Amino acid sequence: MTAKAAMRKQFTLNPAALEQLFSVLESHDFQIVGPTIRNGTIQYDYIKGCKELPSGWTSEQERASCRLKRRKDDALFGYVPGADSLKRFLHPPELRLFRAERENGVFRILDNPAPAPKLAFVGVRSCELRALSILDRVLAEDRYPDAAYVAARRRIFIVAVNCTEPAPTCFCTSMGGGPEAGGGFDLLLTEIVSDNQHVFVAEAGTSEGSGVLAVLNPGEVTKEIMAALHEAMDRSKAAFKREVATEGLRELLYESFDHPQWDRVAAQCFLCANCTMVCPTCFCVTVEDSTDVPVRRAERWRKWDSCFTQNFSYIHGGSVRLSPKSRYRQWLTHKMAAWVDQFGTFGCVGCGRCITWCPAGIDVTEQIAALRGTAAPAASDGAG
Amino acid sequence: MNSDTGMKPKIAIFKFASCDGCQLSLLELEDSLLDLVNAVEIAYFPEASRRMLKGPYDIGLVEGSITTHHDAERIQRVRRESKTLVTIGACATAGGIQALRNWKDVGEFVRFVYAKPDFISTLKMSTPVAEHVPVDFELRGCPINKLHLVELIGAMLAGRKPNIPTYSVCMECKRRGNVCLAVSASLPCLGPVTQAGCGAICPAYHRACYGCFGPMENPNPTALAGRFEAQGHADRDIMRAFRMFNAWSWQFRQVSEERERR
Ligand code: SF4
Ligand code: SF4
Ligand code: SF4
Numbered sequence: 001m002t003a004k005a006a007m008r009k010q011f012t013l014n015p016a017a018l019e020q021l022f023s024v025l026e027s028h029d030f031q032i033v034g035p036t037i038r039n040g041t042i043q044y045d046y047i048k049g050c051k052e053l054p055s056g057w058t059s060e061q062e063r064a065s066c067r068l069k070r071r072k073d074d075a076l077f078g079y080v081p082g083a084d085s086l087k088r089f090l091h092p093p094e095l096r097l098f099r100a101e102r103e104n105g106v107f108r109i110l111d112n113p114a115p116a117p118k119l120a121f122v123g124v125r126s127c128e129l130r131a132l133s134i135l136d137r138v139l140a141e142d143r144y145p146d147a148a149y150v151a152a153r154r155r156i157f158i159v160a161v162n163c164t165e166p167a168p169t170c171f172c173t174s175m176g177g178g179p180e181a182g183g184g185f186d187l188l189l190t191e192i193v194s195d196n197q198h199v200f201v202a203e204a205g206t207s208e209g210s211g212v213l214a215v216l217n218p219g220e221v222t223k224e225i226m227a228a229l230h231e232a233m234d235r236s237k238a239a240f241k242r243e244v245a246t247e248g249l250r251e252l253l254y255e256s257f258d259h260p261q262w263d264r265v266a267a268q269c270f271l272c273a274n275c276t277m278v279c280p281t282c283f284c285v286t287v288e289d290s291t292d293v294p295v296r297r298a299e300r301w302r303k304w305d306s307c308f309t310q311n312f313s314y315i316h317g318g319s320v321r322l323s324p325k326s327r328y329r330q331w332l333t334h335k336m337a338a339w340v341d342q343f344g345t346f347g348c349v350g351c352g353r354c355i356t357w358c359p360a361g362i363d364v365t366e367q368i369a370a371l372r373g374t375a376a377p378a379a380s381d382g383a384g
Numbered sequence: 385m386n387s388d389t390g391m392k393p394k395i396a397i398f399k400f401a402s403c404d405g406c407q408l409s410l411l412e413l414e415d416s417l418l419d420l421v422n423a424v425e426i427a428y429f430p431e432a433s434r435r436m437l438k439g440p441y442d443i444g445l446v447e448g449s450i451t452t453h454h455d456a457e458r459i460q461r462v463r464r465e466s467k468t469l470v471t472i473g474a475c476a477t478a479g480g481i482q483a484l485r486n487w488k489d490v491g492e493f494v495r496f497v498y499a500k501p502d503f504i505s506t507l508k509m510s511t512p513v514a515e516h517v518p519v520d521f522e523l524r525g526c527p528i529n530k531l532h533l534v535e536l537i538g539a540m541l542a543g544r545k546p547n548i549p550t551y552s553v554c555m556e557c558k559r560r561g562n563v564c565l566a567v568s569a570s571l572p573c574l575g576p577v578t579q580a581g582c583g584a585i586c587p588a589y590h591r592a593c594y595g596c597f598g599p600m601e602n603p604n605p606t607a608l609a610g611r612f613e614a615q616g617h618a619d620r621d622i623m624r625a626f627r628m629f630n631a632w633s634w635q636f637r638q639v640s641e642e643r644e645r646r
Contacts, residue, residue: 066567359573360576
């Protein structure tokens with residue numbers, strides 16, 4: 001536990017108090033987004049109450065594979081969430097920027113974007129908080145802030161959850177993070193579930209969080225609960241399966257421009273862009289204008305884009321990244337090297353989404369190991 | 385186009401071997417159809433009107449594949465009469481589902497199906513329009529997305545590039561918020577090699593993509609077939625997955641033939 005976290009006062013909440021948390025948030029006009037079961041997986045969605053959380057379920061993840069499984073207990077947060085992250089809600093996949101009309105030679109912009117809803121996110125993980133701070137750096141703190149993102153971002157409330165059961169695809173511990181949330185939340189919960197107890201250790205990260213926590217009549221943390229908390233987190237930290245050696249990674253990528261591994265990965269890669277769609281930090285968008293047939297009305301839409309498409313690098317005369325290998329190389333080199341020069345951190349938080357949701361079974365940690373020459377190039381033989 | 389001069393561009397719709405579904409999507413445009421007939425002159429559309437104006441036409445929309453000697457000659461005339469020639473749908477663009485005959489003996493089908501086979505005159509193969517004449521633009525799909533037709537004509541009238549995606553169905557699938565069937569259920573989904581445009585309808589209803597929109601830009605069907613195999617799908621099923629509406633597109637053809645030979 002970080003020094004800062006250790007100083008925060010911790011309380012306990014029972015499952016009933018968690019139900020109450022939903023009502024409190026709703027009474028503050030928040031729409032609640034949390035993990036829920038949808039089409040055989042656990043995904044973030046709009047939810048109404050605790051009963052929509054995946055109580056007693058977990059999700060088994062490996063490369064190119066995600067399966068729902070029953071748990072032996074009633075844990076509410078005993079899994080790593082699915083493909084979506086907060087990105088879908090704060091930097092949406094499709095957004096109309098404006099509509100316009102032309103009448104008698106006069107051009108008018110018809111509408112401004114609707115005010116952003118107040119969103120409360122429940123069950124947010126440490127890697128997602130770090131991804132959010134990366135999106136903040138790119139979309140809110142640069143010279144040209146993204147108005148839609150800033151408006152939505154300003155009005156959120158975050159109930160984070162420490163990861164007691166990382167997935168085999170997780171490698172946040174390599175990317176400067178870990179299963180414990182360090183900051184960036186309003187409330188933080190750690191779920192403790194055993195044969196004889198089901199309790200949440202709660203702490204506030206902001207004054208808004210303290211305010212909400214106070215209403216829930218939290219209990220004191222006993223010695224036993226404290227011991228169970230430490231044990232749960234120690235077990236979690238020991239459960240990580242994947243890692244990336246990050247020392248000199250930026251230099252390694254810059255020096256690997258001609259590495260034969262790019263050809264090997266290009267032979268497996270579909271250029272389908274799933275990896276960038278699910279990545280909580282990939283922020284690229286394209287802007288499309290459309291007109292109606294009489295050319296009287298026009299709309300400007302913004303959509304998630306990807307460096308894996310041909311149009312992405314289209315400049316006058318054509319696309320500058322025509323070969324599949326140049327696109328995979330661009331993606332990985334931006335994430336793990338150029339991002340550092342641009343924004344001061346890696347563009348990857350080690351959430352493992354691109355490993356689970358790549359339908360080709362390509363594993364970013366293996367690609368990096370292969371570039372380092374520390375592992376045999378991976379075969380695409382993922383479970384599934 | 386002629387919109388500045390006040391002359392409405394003339395549009396013609398030609399049918400070859402097809403089910404008519406793509407040209408019907410023009411009639412299904414509802415409100416946009418009224419806009420369309422105001423903005424352009426529908427000069428030749430036998431499916432909808434008996435009035436048939438002579439060419440040349442500004443835009444020729446071609447539905448259907450080439451399957452007879454007569455059609456092979458007719459498409460040459462259609463090309464000569466159309467300033468811009470656009471194929472609409474999988475038949476015109478890739479040969480359609482009827483291109484499955486290209487791997488079989490069509491004479492045998494004729495003898496089996498028709499009481500008087502002598503009356504039937506047909507080519508051995510069903511081929512896409514582009515194998516006969518140059519094509520300016522393709523609208524993919526089986527059937528096409530009718531909004532693409534509006535987008536294409538609107539873009540031509542406005543003098544801009546149409547927004548017709550050439551990337552994967554997966555991108556639309558993820559934007560839509562579908563749960564990936566390849567990852568969550570090991571289904572043999574063609575989304576990763578298929579061009580977007582349908583809005584990822586099938587995965588939204590728990591059906592793996594059938595590849596209606598044909599191969600995307602830079603597709604890697606060999607790798608996808610390898611992936612299907614690793615998930616336990618048999619060569620015969622893999623071959624069949626690629627032998628659908630766009631079976632004769634060279635990228636899908638190559639991999640289905642490779643699986644057939646195994
Ligand atoms: S690159 Fe992969 S592991 Fe890293 S943040 Fe993106 S999705 Fe997660
Ligand atoms: S790495 Fe995987 S998810 Fe990304 S484009 Fe390639 S095949 Fe698709
Ligand atoms: S369901 Fe199919 S189309 Fe959708 S992301 Fe998965 S592989 Fe791609």
